[in-house]
Amino acid sequence: MEKLTAQEEEIMLIIWKQKGGCIKTFVEQLPAPQPPYTTVASIVKNLERKAYVKAERYGNTFYYTPAIDENEYKRSFMSRMVRNYFANSYRDMVAFFVNEEHLSQEELDEIVQIIERGKPRK
Numbered sequence: 764m765e766k767l768t769a770q771e772e773e774i775m776l777i778i779w780k781q782k783g784g785c786i787k788t789f790v791e792q793l794p795a796p797q798p799p800y801t802t803v804a805s806i807v808k809n810l811e812r813k814a815y816v817k818a819e820r821y822g823n824t825f826y827y828t829p830a831i832d833e834n835e836y837k838r839s840f841m842s843r844m845v846r847n848y849f850a851n852s853y854r855d856m857v858a859f860f861v862n863e864e865h866l867s868q869e870e871l872d873e874i875v876q877i878i879e880r881g882k883p884r885k
Contacts, residue, residue: 771809773793774807774810775829777793779833782829783827785824785826785827786827811827814831815830817830844856
C-alpha cells in the first residue's frame with residue numbers, strides 16, 4: 764500500500780465518509796479556502812493511480828468510490844508509524860504519548876480495559 768500525502772489523505776477521509784462521490788462534492792466538503800477543482804481532480808487521479816479509489820463514468824462525470832477500506836488503511840498506517848518511529852514497540856508509542864501528556868490517566872485506564880477485554884481467556 765503506497766503512502767498517501769497529506770492532501771491525498773484529506774481527500775480520502777472525505778471519500779470514506781461519503782462512501783464515494785464526484786470531484787465537485789469533494790471540493791465542497793473541504794474547509795475554506797477551498798482548493799481549485801483542478802487541484803482536487805489531480806489529487807483524486809493520483810488516488811486512482813495508487814489504487815485507493817475506483818472511477819466509474821456517468822456521462823461526462825466520474826464517480827469515485829473507495830477501493831481500500833478505511834480500517835485497512837489505518838492498520839497499515841499505524842503499523843508503519845510504530846515500525847518507523849517506535850522501533851516496532853506499541854509500548855514505546857503509548858509511553859511517548861503519556862510522556863508528552865497527550866493521554867490522561869482516565870484514557871490510560873480505558874486503554875487497559877480495552878486490552879483486558881481483548882485478551883483471550885485462560
